[in-house]
Amino acid sequence: MARRVSPLRIALTTVVAWTVGFVIFFPILWTVLTSFKTELEAFSSPPKFLFFKWTLENYRLVQERSDYLAHAWNSVALSFGSVLLAMLIAVPAAWSMAFAPTERTRGTLLWMLSTKMMPSVGVLVPIYLIYRDLGLLDSRVGLIALLCLANLPIVVWMLFTYFKEIPKGILEASRMDGIGTGREIVFVLAPMALPGIASTLLLNVVLAWNEAFWTLNLTTSKAAPLTAFIASYSSPEGLFWAKLSAASTLAIAPILVLGWLTQRQLVRGLTFGAVK
Amino acid sequence: MATQHTRVLGRILVAPSVILLFAWMIVPLAMTIYFSTLRYNLLNPGLERFVGAENYSYFLTDPAFIGSLLNTLVLVGSVLAITVVLGVLIALLLDQMFVGRSIVRLMVIAPFFVMPTVSALVWKNLLMHPVSGVFAWIATSLGFRAIDWFAQVPMLSIIFIVAWQWLPFATLVLLTAMQSLDNEEKEAADMDGTRPLSFFFHIVLPHLARAITVVVLIQTIFLLTVFAEIFVTTGGGPGTQTTNLAFLIYAQALLQYDVGGASAGGIVAVVLANIVAFFLVRLVGKNLET
Numbered sequence: 001m002a003r004r005v006s007p008l009r010i011a012l013t014t015v016v017a018w019t020v021g022f023v024i025f026f027p028i029l030w031t032v033l034t035s036f037k038t039e040l041e042a043f044s045s046p047p048k049f050l051f052f053k054w055t056l057e058n059y060r061l062v063q064e065r066s067d068y069l070a071h072a073w074n075s076v077a078l079s080f081g082s083v084l085l086a087m088l089i090a091v092p093a094a095w096s097m098a099f100a101p102t103e104r105t106r107g108t109l110l111w112m113l114s115t116k117m118m119p120s121v122g123v124l125v126p127i128y129l130i131y132r133d134l135g136l137l138d139s140r141v142g143l144i145a146l147l148c149l150a151n152l153p154i155v156v157w158m159l160f161t162y163f164k165e166i167p168k169g170i171l172e173a174s175r176m177d178g179i180g181t182g183r184e185i186v187f188v189l190a191p192m193a194l195p196g197i198a199s200t201l202l203l204n205v206v207l208a209w210n211e212a213f214w215t216l217n218l219t220t221s222k223a224a225p226l227t228a229f230i231a232s233y234s235s236p237e238g239l240f241w242a243k244l245s246a247a248s249t250l251a252i253a254p255i256l257v258l259g260w261l262t263q264r265q266l267v268r269g270l271t272f273g274a275v276k
Numbered sequence: 277m278a279t280q281h282t283r284v285l286g287r288i289l290v291a292p293s294v295i296l297l298f299a300w301m302i303v304p305l306a307m308t309i310y311f312s313t314l315r316y317n318l319l320n321p322g323l324e325r326f327v328g329a330e331n332y333s334y335f336l337t338d339p340a341f342i343g344s345l346l347n348t349l350v351l352v353g354s355v356l357a358i359t360v361v362l363g364v365l366i367a368l369l370l371d372q373m374f375v376g377r378s379i380v381r382l383m384v385i386a387p388f389f390v391m392p393t394v395s396a397l398v399w400k401n402l403l404m405h406p407v408s409g410v411f412a413w414i415a416t417s418l419g420f421r422a423i424d425w426f427a428q429v430p431m432l433s434i435i436f437i438v439a440w441q442w443l444p445f446a447t448l449v450l451l452t453a454m455q456s457l458d459n460e461e462k463e464a465a466d467m468d469g470t471r472p473l474s475f476f477f478h479i480v481l482p483h484l485a486r487a488i489t490v491v492v493l494i495q496t497i498f499l500l501t502v503f504a505e506i507f508v509t510t511g512g513g514p515g516t517q518t519t520n521l522a523f524l525i526y527a528q529a530l531l532q533y534d535v536g537g538a539s540a541g542g543i544v545a546v547v548l549a550n551i552v553a554f555f556l557v558r559l560v561g562k563n564l565e566t
Contacts, residue, residue, distance in 0.1 A: 005372075005373050010373055010374055010375065013369070013372045013373065013374040014374040014375045014376065016369065017369050017370065017372070017374050017376075017377075017380050018376065018380060020366060020369060020380075020384070021379070021380035021381075021383035021384050022383065024383060024384050024386075024387065024440070024443065024444075025383035025384070025386055025387075027387070027395070027398055027399060027402070027403060027440070028386055028387070028390065030398075030402055030403070030410065031394075031398050031402065034402060043408045044408070045407060045408045045412070045413060046413050046417075047408070047410055047413055089292050089293050089296065090293055092289035092290075092292070093289055093290045093292065093293040093294075095289065096285065096286040096289035096290055097286075097290060100282045100283070100285075100286045102283060102286060106561070106564060108290065108294065109564065110557050110560065110561050110564070112293070112294075112297055113556075113557055113560060114553055114557050115297050115300065115301045117497055117549055117550065117552070117553030117556070117557075118301060118305070118546060118549065119497075119500060119501040119522070119542075119545045119546060119548075119549045120501060121501050121503065121521070121522040121525045121526065121542060121545050122305070122308060122525075122542040122543065122545045122546035122549070123304035123305060123307075123308055123542065124525065124526065124529055124530075124538070124542065125307075125308060125311055125529050125535050125538050125539050125542060126303070126304040126307035126308055126311065126539075127304055128529065128530070129307075129535070130304075130307075149296060149297070149300040152293060152296065152297060152300075153297065156293055206389060209391065210389070210390075210391040210392065212391060212392045212393055212503070212504035213501070213503050213504065213522075216393075216503070216504060216507060217526070217530065226391065227391050227392070227393045227504065228393075230391065230393040230394050230397060230508075231393045231397075231504070231507065231508045233397055234393075234397060234507075234508040234509070241401055241402060241408075244397060244398070244401060244402075245398070245402065248394040248397070248398055251391060251394055252389065252390050252391060252394055255389055255391070256386060256389045256390070258389075259385075259386075259388065259389030260382055260385075260386075260389075263381075263382075263385055263448070266385070266388070266445075266448055267448055267449050267452045270445065270449075270494065271449060271490050271494065272560045273560070273563060273564065274486075274490045274559060274560045274563050275449050275452055275453050275486070275487045275490050
């Protein structure tokens with residue numbers, strides 16, 4: 001923006017924008033603050049903002065009482081496992097659709113998108129019964145497969161839009177220079193495709209990490225990720241706010257960082273290229 | 277440019293994705309349709325029998341269904357209205373020049389990355405608690421009576437939580453669209469002395485129409501099946517005041533073990549989502565060059 005804007009206006013906008021940002025961010029900030037309080041102070045009214053006795057006790061308790069680490073490991077396994085699996089399936093497909101499109105490509109892509117539109121609740125019953133009969137309830141393998149399929153359309157779409165942007169001329173040029181297929185992949189294709197692959201990976205890990213329909217309905221304890229771990233706090237037992245906050249902070253912190261890193265890809269990944 | 281050879285190769289490369297997605301879509305859906313024609317309760321295994329459309333007529337005339345459908349529509353409609361209106365305003369704000377833009381941007385999009393169970397429980401306890409919640413403290417400090425959110429206005433509480441989660445998405449999409457509005461157009465309007473309001477209504481808003489449509493369609497698809505937020509806060513209650521379609525089907529299937537009825541409900545949900553999906557896919561398709 002090259003227009004000149006008066007300093008007063010910038011100052012005013014700054015105040016308004018920071019206020020709005022603060023209000024929207026407040027629930028997260030408040031959760032983090034509360035996680036460092038004692039249970040009594042967490043519940044105190046009027047609320048204490050910064051002047052309380054900071055403690056790490058809740059983090060220790062959360063780990064001790066409900067084994068945070070086991071659930072966190074499940075979240076990591078489910079989100080990365082499902083997305084890596086989806087990548088294996090999607091990269092070849094997206095690659096061939098981007099580089100050698102046929103008259104069917106458009107239809108295939110739109111059809112894939114439409115499978116993402118099916119509400120999970122519509123197929124809850126059969127999936128639950130199939131999983132029960134196959135012994136896949138509360139198993140990591142079962143959920144990895146399920147989340148992989150649920151995110152596959154988005155993975156294919158995102159990869160496709162990235163691969164579309166790789167200039168085709170450069171491939172032909174390197175072929176003319178006579179480098180072999182192996183070296184073509186390592187030195188020419190990989191460097192151009194990797195940023196897109198990385199963004200797709202990250203955004204989909206965020207989506208899988210936060211998925212809370214299948215993980216709540218198909219797990220009980222062994223394979224339960226953090227979404228289910230937090231849900232176990234919905235039936236309160238005594239004072240539990242500080243512990244809930246500590247557990248919540250632990251559940252969202254890693255993914256918030258990943259999310260912030262992928263924010264530029266968010267629009268592209270979730271609007272299927274309809275908004276640029 | 278595709279030769280016979282690359283065409284065959286292309287088909288082989290695309291096949292795994294297509295086959296898997298096809299199976300993922302068609303097998304459970306076919307089973308849901310099949311179950312929906314049975315009287316089938318998990319508590320009485322072996323007594324399944326074909327009942328035709330009975331589950332549908334039962335489900336569709338069940339007052340709980342009408343109620344849940346209304347709740348679903350209220351939830352989707354309110355969240356859409358809140359997120360689109362606030363989203364446009366916040367996007368306009370973030371499009372201005374000010375100090376610390378990237379930090380404010382991070383704060384605004386953060387709620388999108390918070391898992392639904394966390395946001396629901398944090399809102400319910402830390403913010404909306406009638407005695408010790410932050411909202412209660414604000415209300416009493418200003419001399420109002422504190423609201424017991426989940427007892428007095430349970431649906432509104434859920435709407436606020438879900439709107440908070442989706443506001444970043446709407447804002448980000450609208451901001452992206454707004455930034456593609458030509459600077460030249462802005463400058464021209466500036467020089468002509470166009471008033472900010474008329475500039476907004478005659479140039480910015482029409483430019484955003486497409487992005488708003490995308491936001492509405494995509495959010496609708498996700499909002500039709502809001503589940504975790506209800507599951508961990510109200511459990512559909514009090515009574516059935518916050519039971520939406522997704523929660524009703526869940527309760528029918530996994531709490532009452534009525535496979536037939538839940539399946540009929542599932543098909544209703546699929547049909548509803550498909551109406552929205554039809555428009556979304558057409559809109560995306562228009563933009564797609566392959």
